[in-house]
Amino acid sequence: MTADSTPALVKQADADTEGPAPAGPAAARGPRARNTKAYLRYVAAKILGAIVSLFAVLVTSFFLFRLIPSDPVKQMTGGRRVSAEQLQSLRHQFGLDQPMWKQFTSYVGDALTGDFGTSFQFHAPVMDKIVEALPATLLLTGTAYVLYSALGIWLGTRTAWRNGSTSDRFNTALALTLYSVPSFWLGLLLIIVFSVGIGPIPGMFPTGGLESGNETGFAYVLDVAHHMVLPVITLVAVGYAQTLLVMRSSLLDEMGSDYLTTARAKGLRDDAVRRKHAVPNAMLPTFTLMFVNLGHVVAGQILVETVFSWPGLGGLFYQGLSVPDLPLVQGLFFVFATAVILANTLADVLYPLLDPRVGR
Known part of the structure; x- marks a missing residue:
């Protein structure tokens, strides 16, 4: 027997003395913890994706409905003859005379608090009309x-x-x-x-x-x-x-x-x-x-x-599109998109619980 082989034999003897590794809850805790961490990372990624999607909806809703070839202020007057000063006063009242970038920042800031402005045709807060319907x-x-x-x-x-x-x-x-x-x-x-x-x-x-x-x-x-x-x-x-x-x-x-x-x-x-x-x-x-x-x-x-x-x-x-009522349409568009995004995110979060192959 060589000197190099002795330590190996001693280690083998020690291992035999110690017996097999413990089984049961302690042994299963490792894979279970890894699966939990993987699932939490998966959920965090889906939630982050939903947040990014919601912000994209905010941007889209702001610029998309401003491409409608119509003057919302003139639509608000219902075809009545009004002076240029009155039209300018209405534009100022609803912030339509401000630069586009300022309108956008105000819109995003207010939308994050649930304030989508005042409806042009109903002269009431948009969120009140949404809650009512x-x-x-x-x-x-x-x-x-x-x-x-x-x-x-x-x-x-x-x-x-x-x-x-x-x-x-x-x-x-x-x-x-x-x-x-x-x-x-x-x-x-x-x-x-x-x-x-x-x-x-x-x-x-x-x-x-x-x-x-x-x-x-x-x-x-x-x-x-x-x-x-x-x-x-x-x-x-x-x-x-x-x-x-x-x-x-x-x-x-x-x-x-x-x-x-x-x-x-x-x-x-x-x-x-x-x-x-x-x-x-x-x-x-x-x-x-x-x-x-x-x-x-x-x-x-x-x-x-x-x-x-x-x-x-x-x-x-549909009523908002007919005018067009920009605050009302933007608010409803955001609510619709939010509902769909949240439903899809909820499905993504629950799916791994039904099929463990997902999210690994």
């Missing part, structure tokens, strides 16, 4: 969102699992047709058929609005629900079609996976294989779509709300 939008689009998400997931699962059947071909063809139809066109068609009088019962549903204006108590609730029928059907028809197609495509991709074959080989019933194994994995793309659509619950549906004269954010945005 928000409940109507949430009522309409929120109801439609819940209905078309549930319907799309359910039908998408059934059609994919019965791929090639008559019901699959019918539901897929119907979904493709509805997804291709413009929502405002479908809304107009429903008004013509069920409101104007071409349908089986003339005037079955009101042509638009949120309420009749002369109901109270439970009768008021029924009146609002009556007004919601056609716009909700319009939104559900288009929204469920998109959800169905995404869910069906995702589930078809999963159906050829080896783990489903293994589950069947173990004796699991077809319904259990679908419910416990295939659908949860196929839900990941649909989950992303649902969060994207969640942002549009706040952003509203401009064309649908306009067609049905719904007093929500979408209809308010």
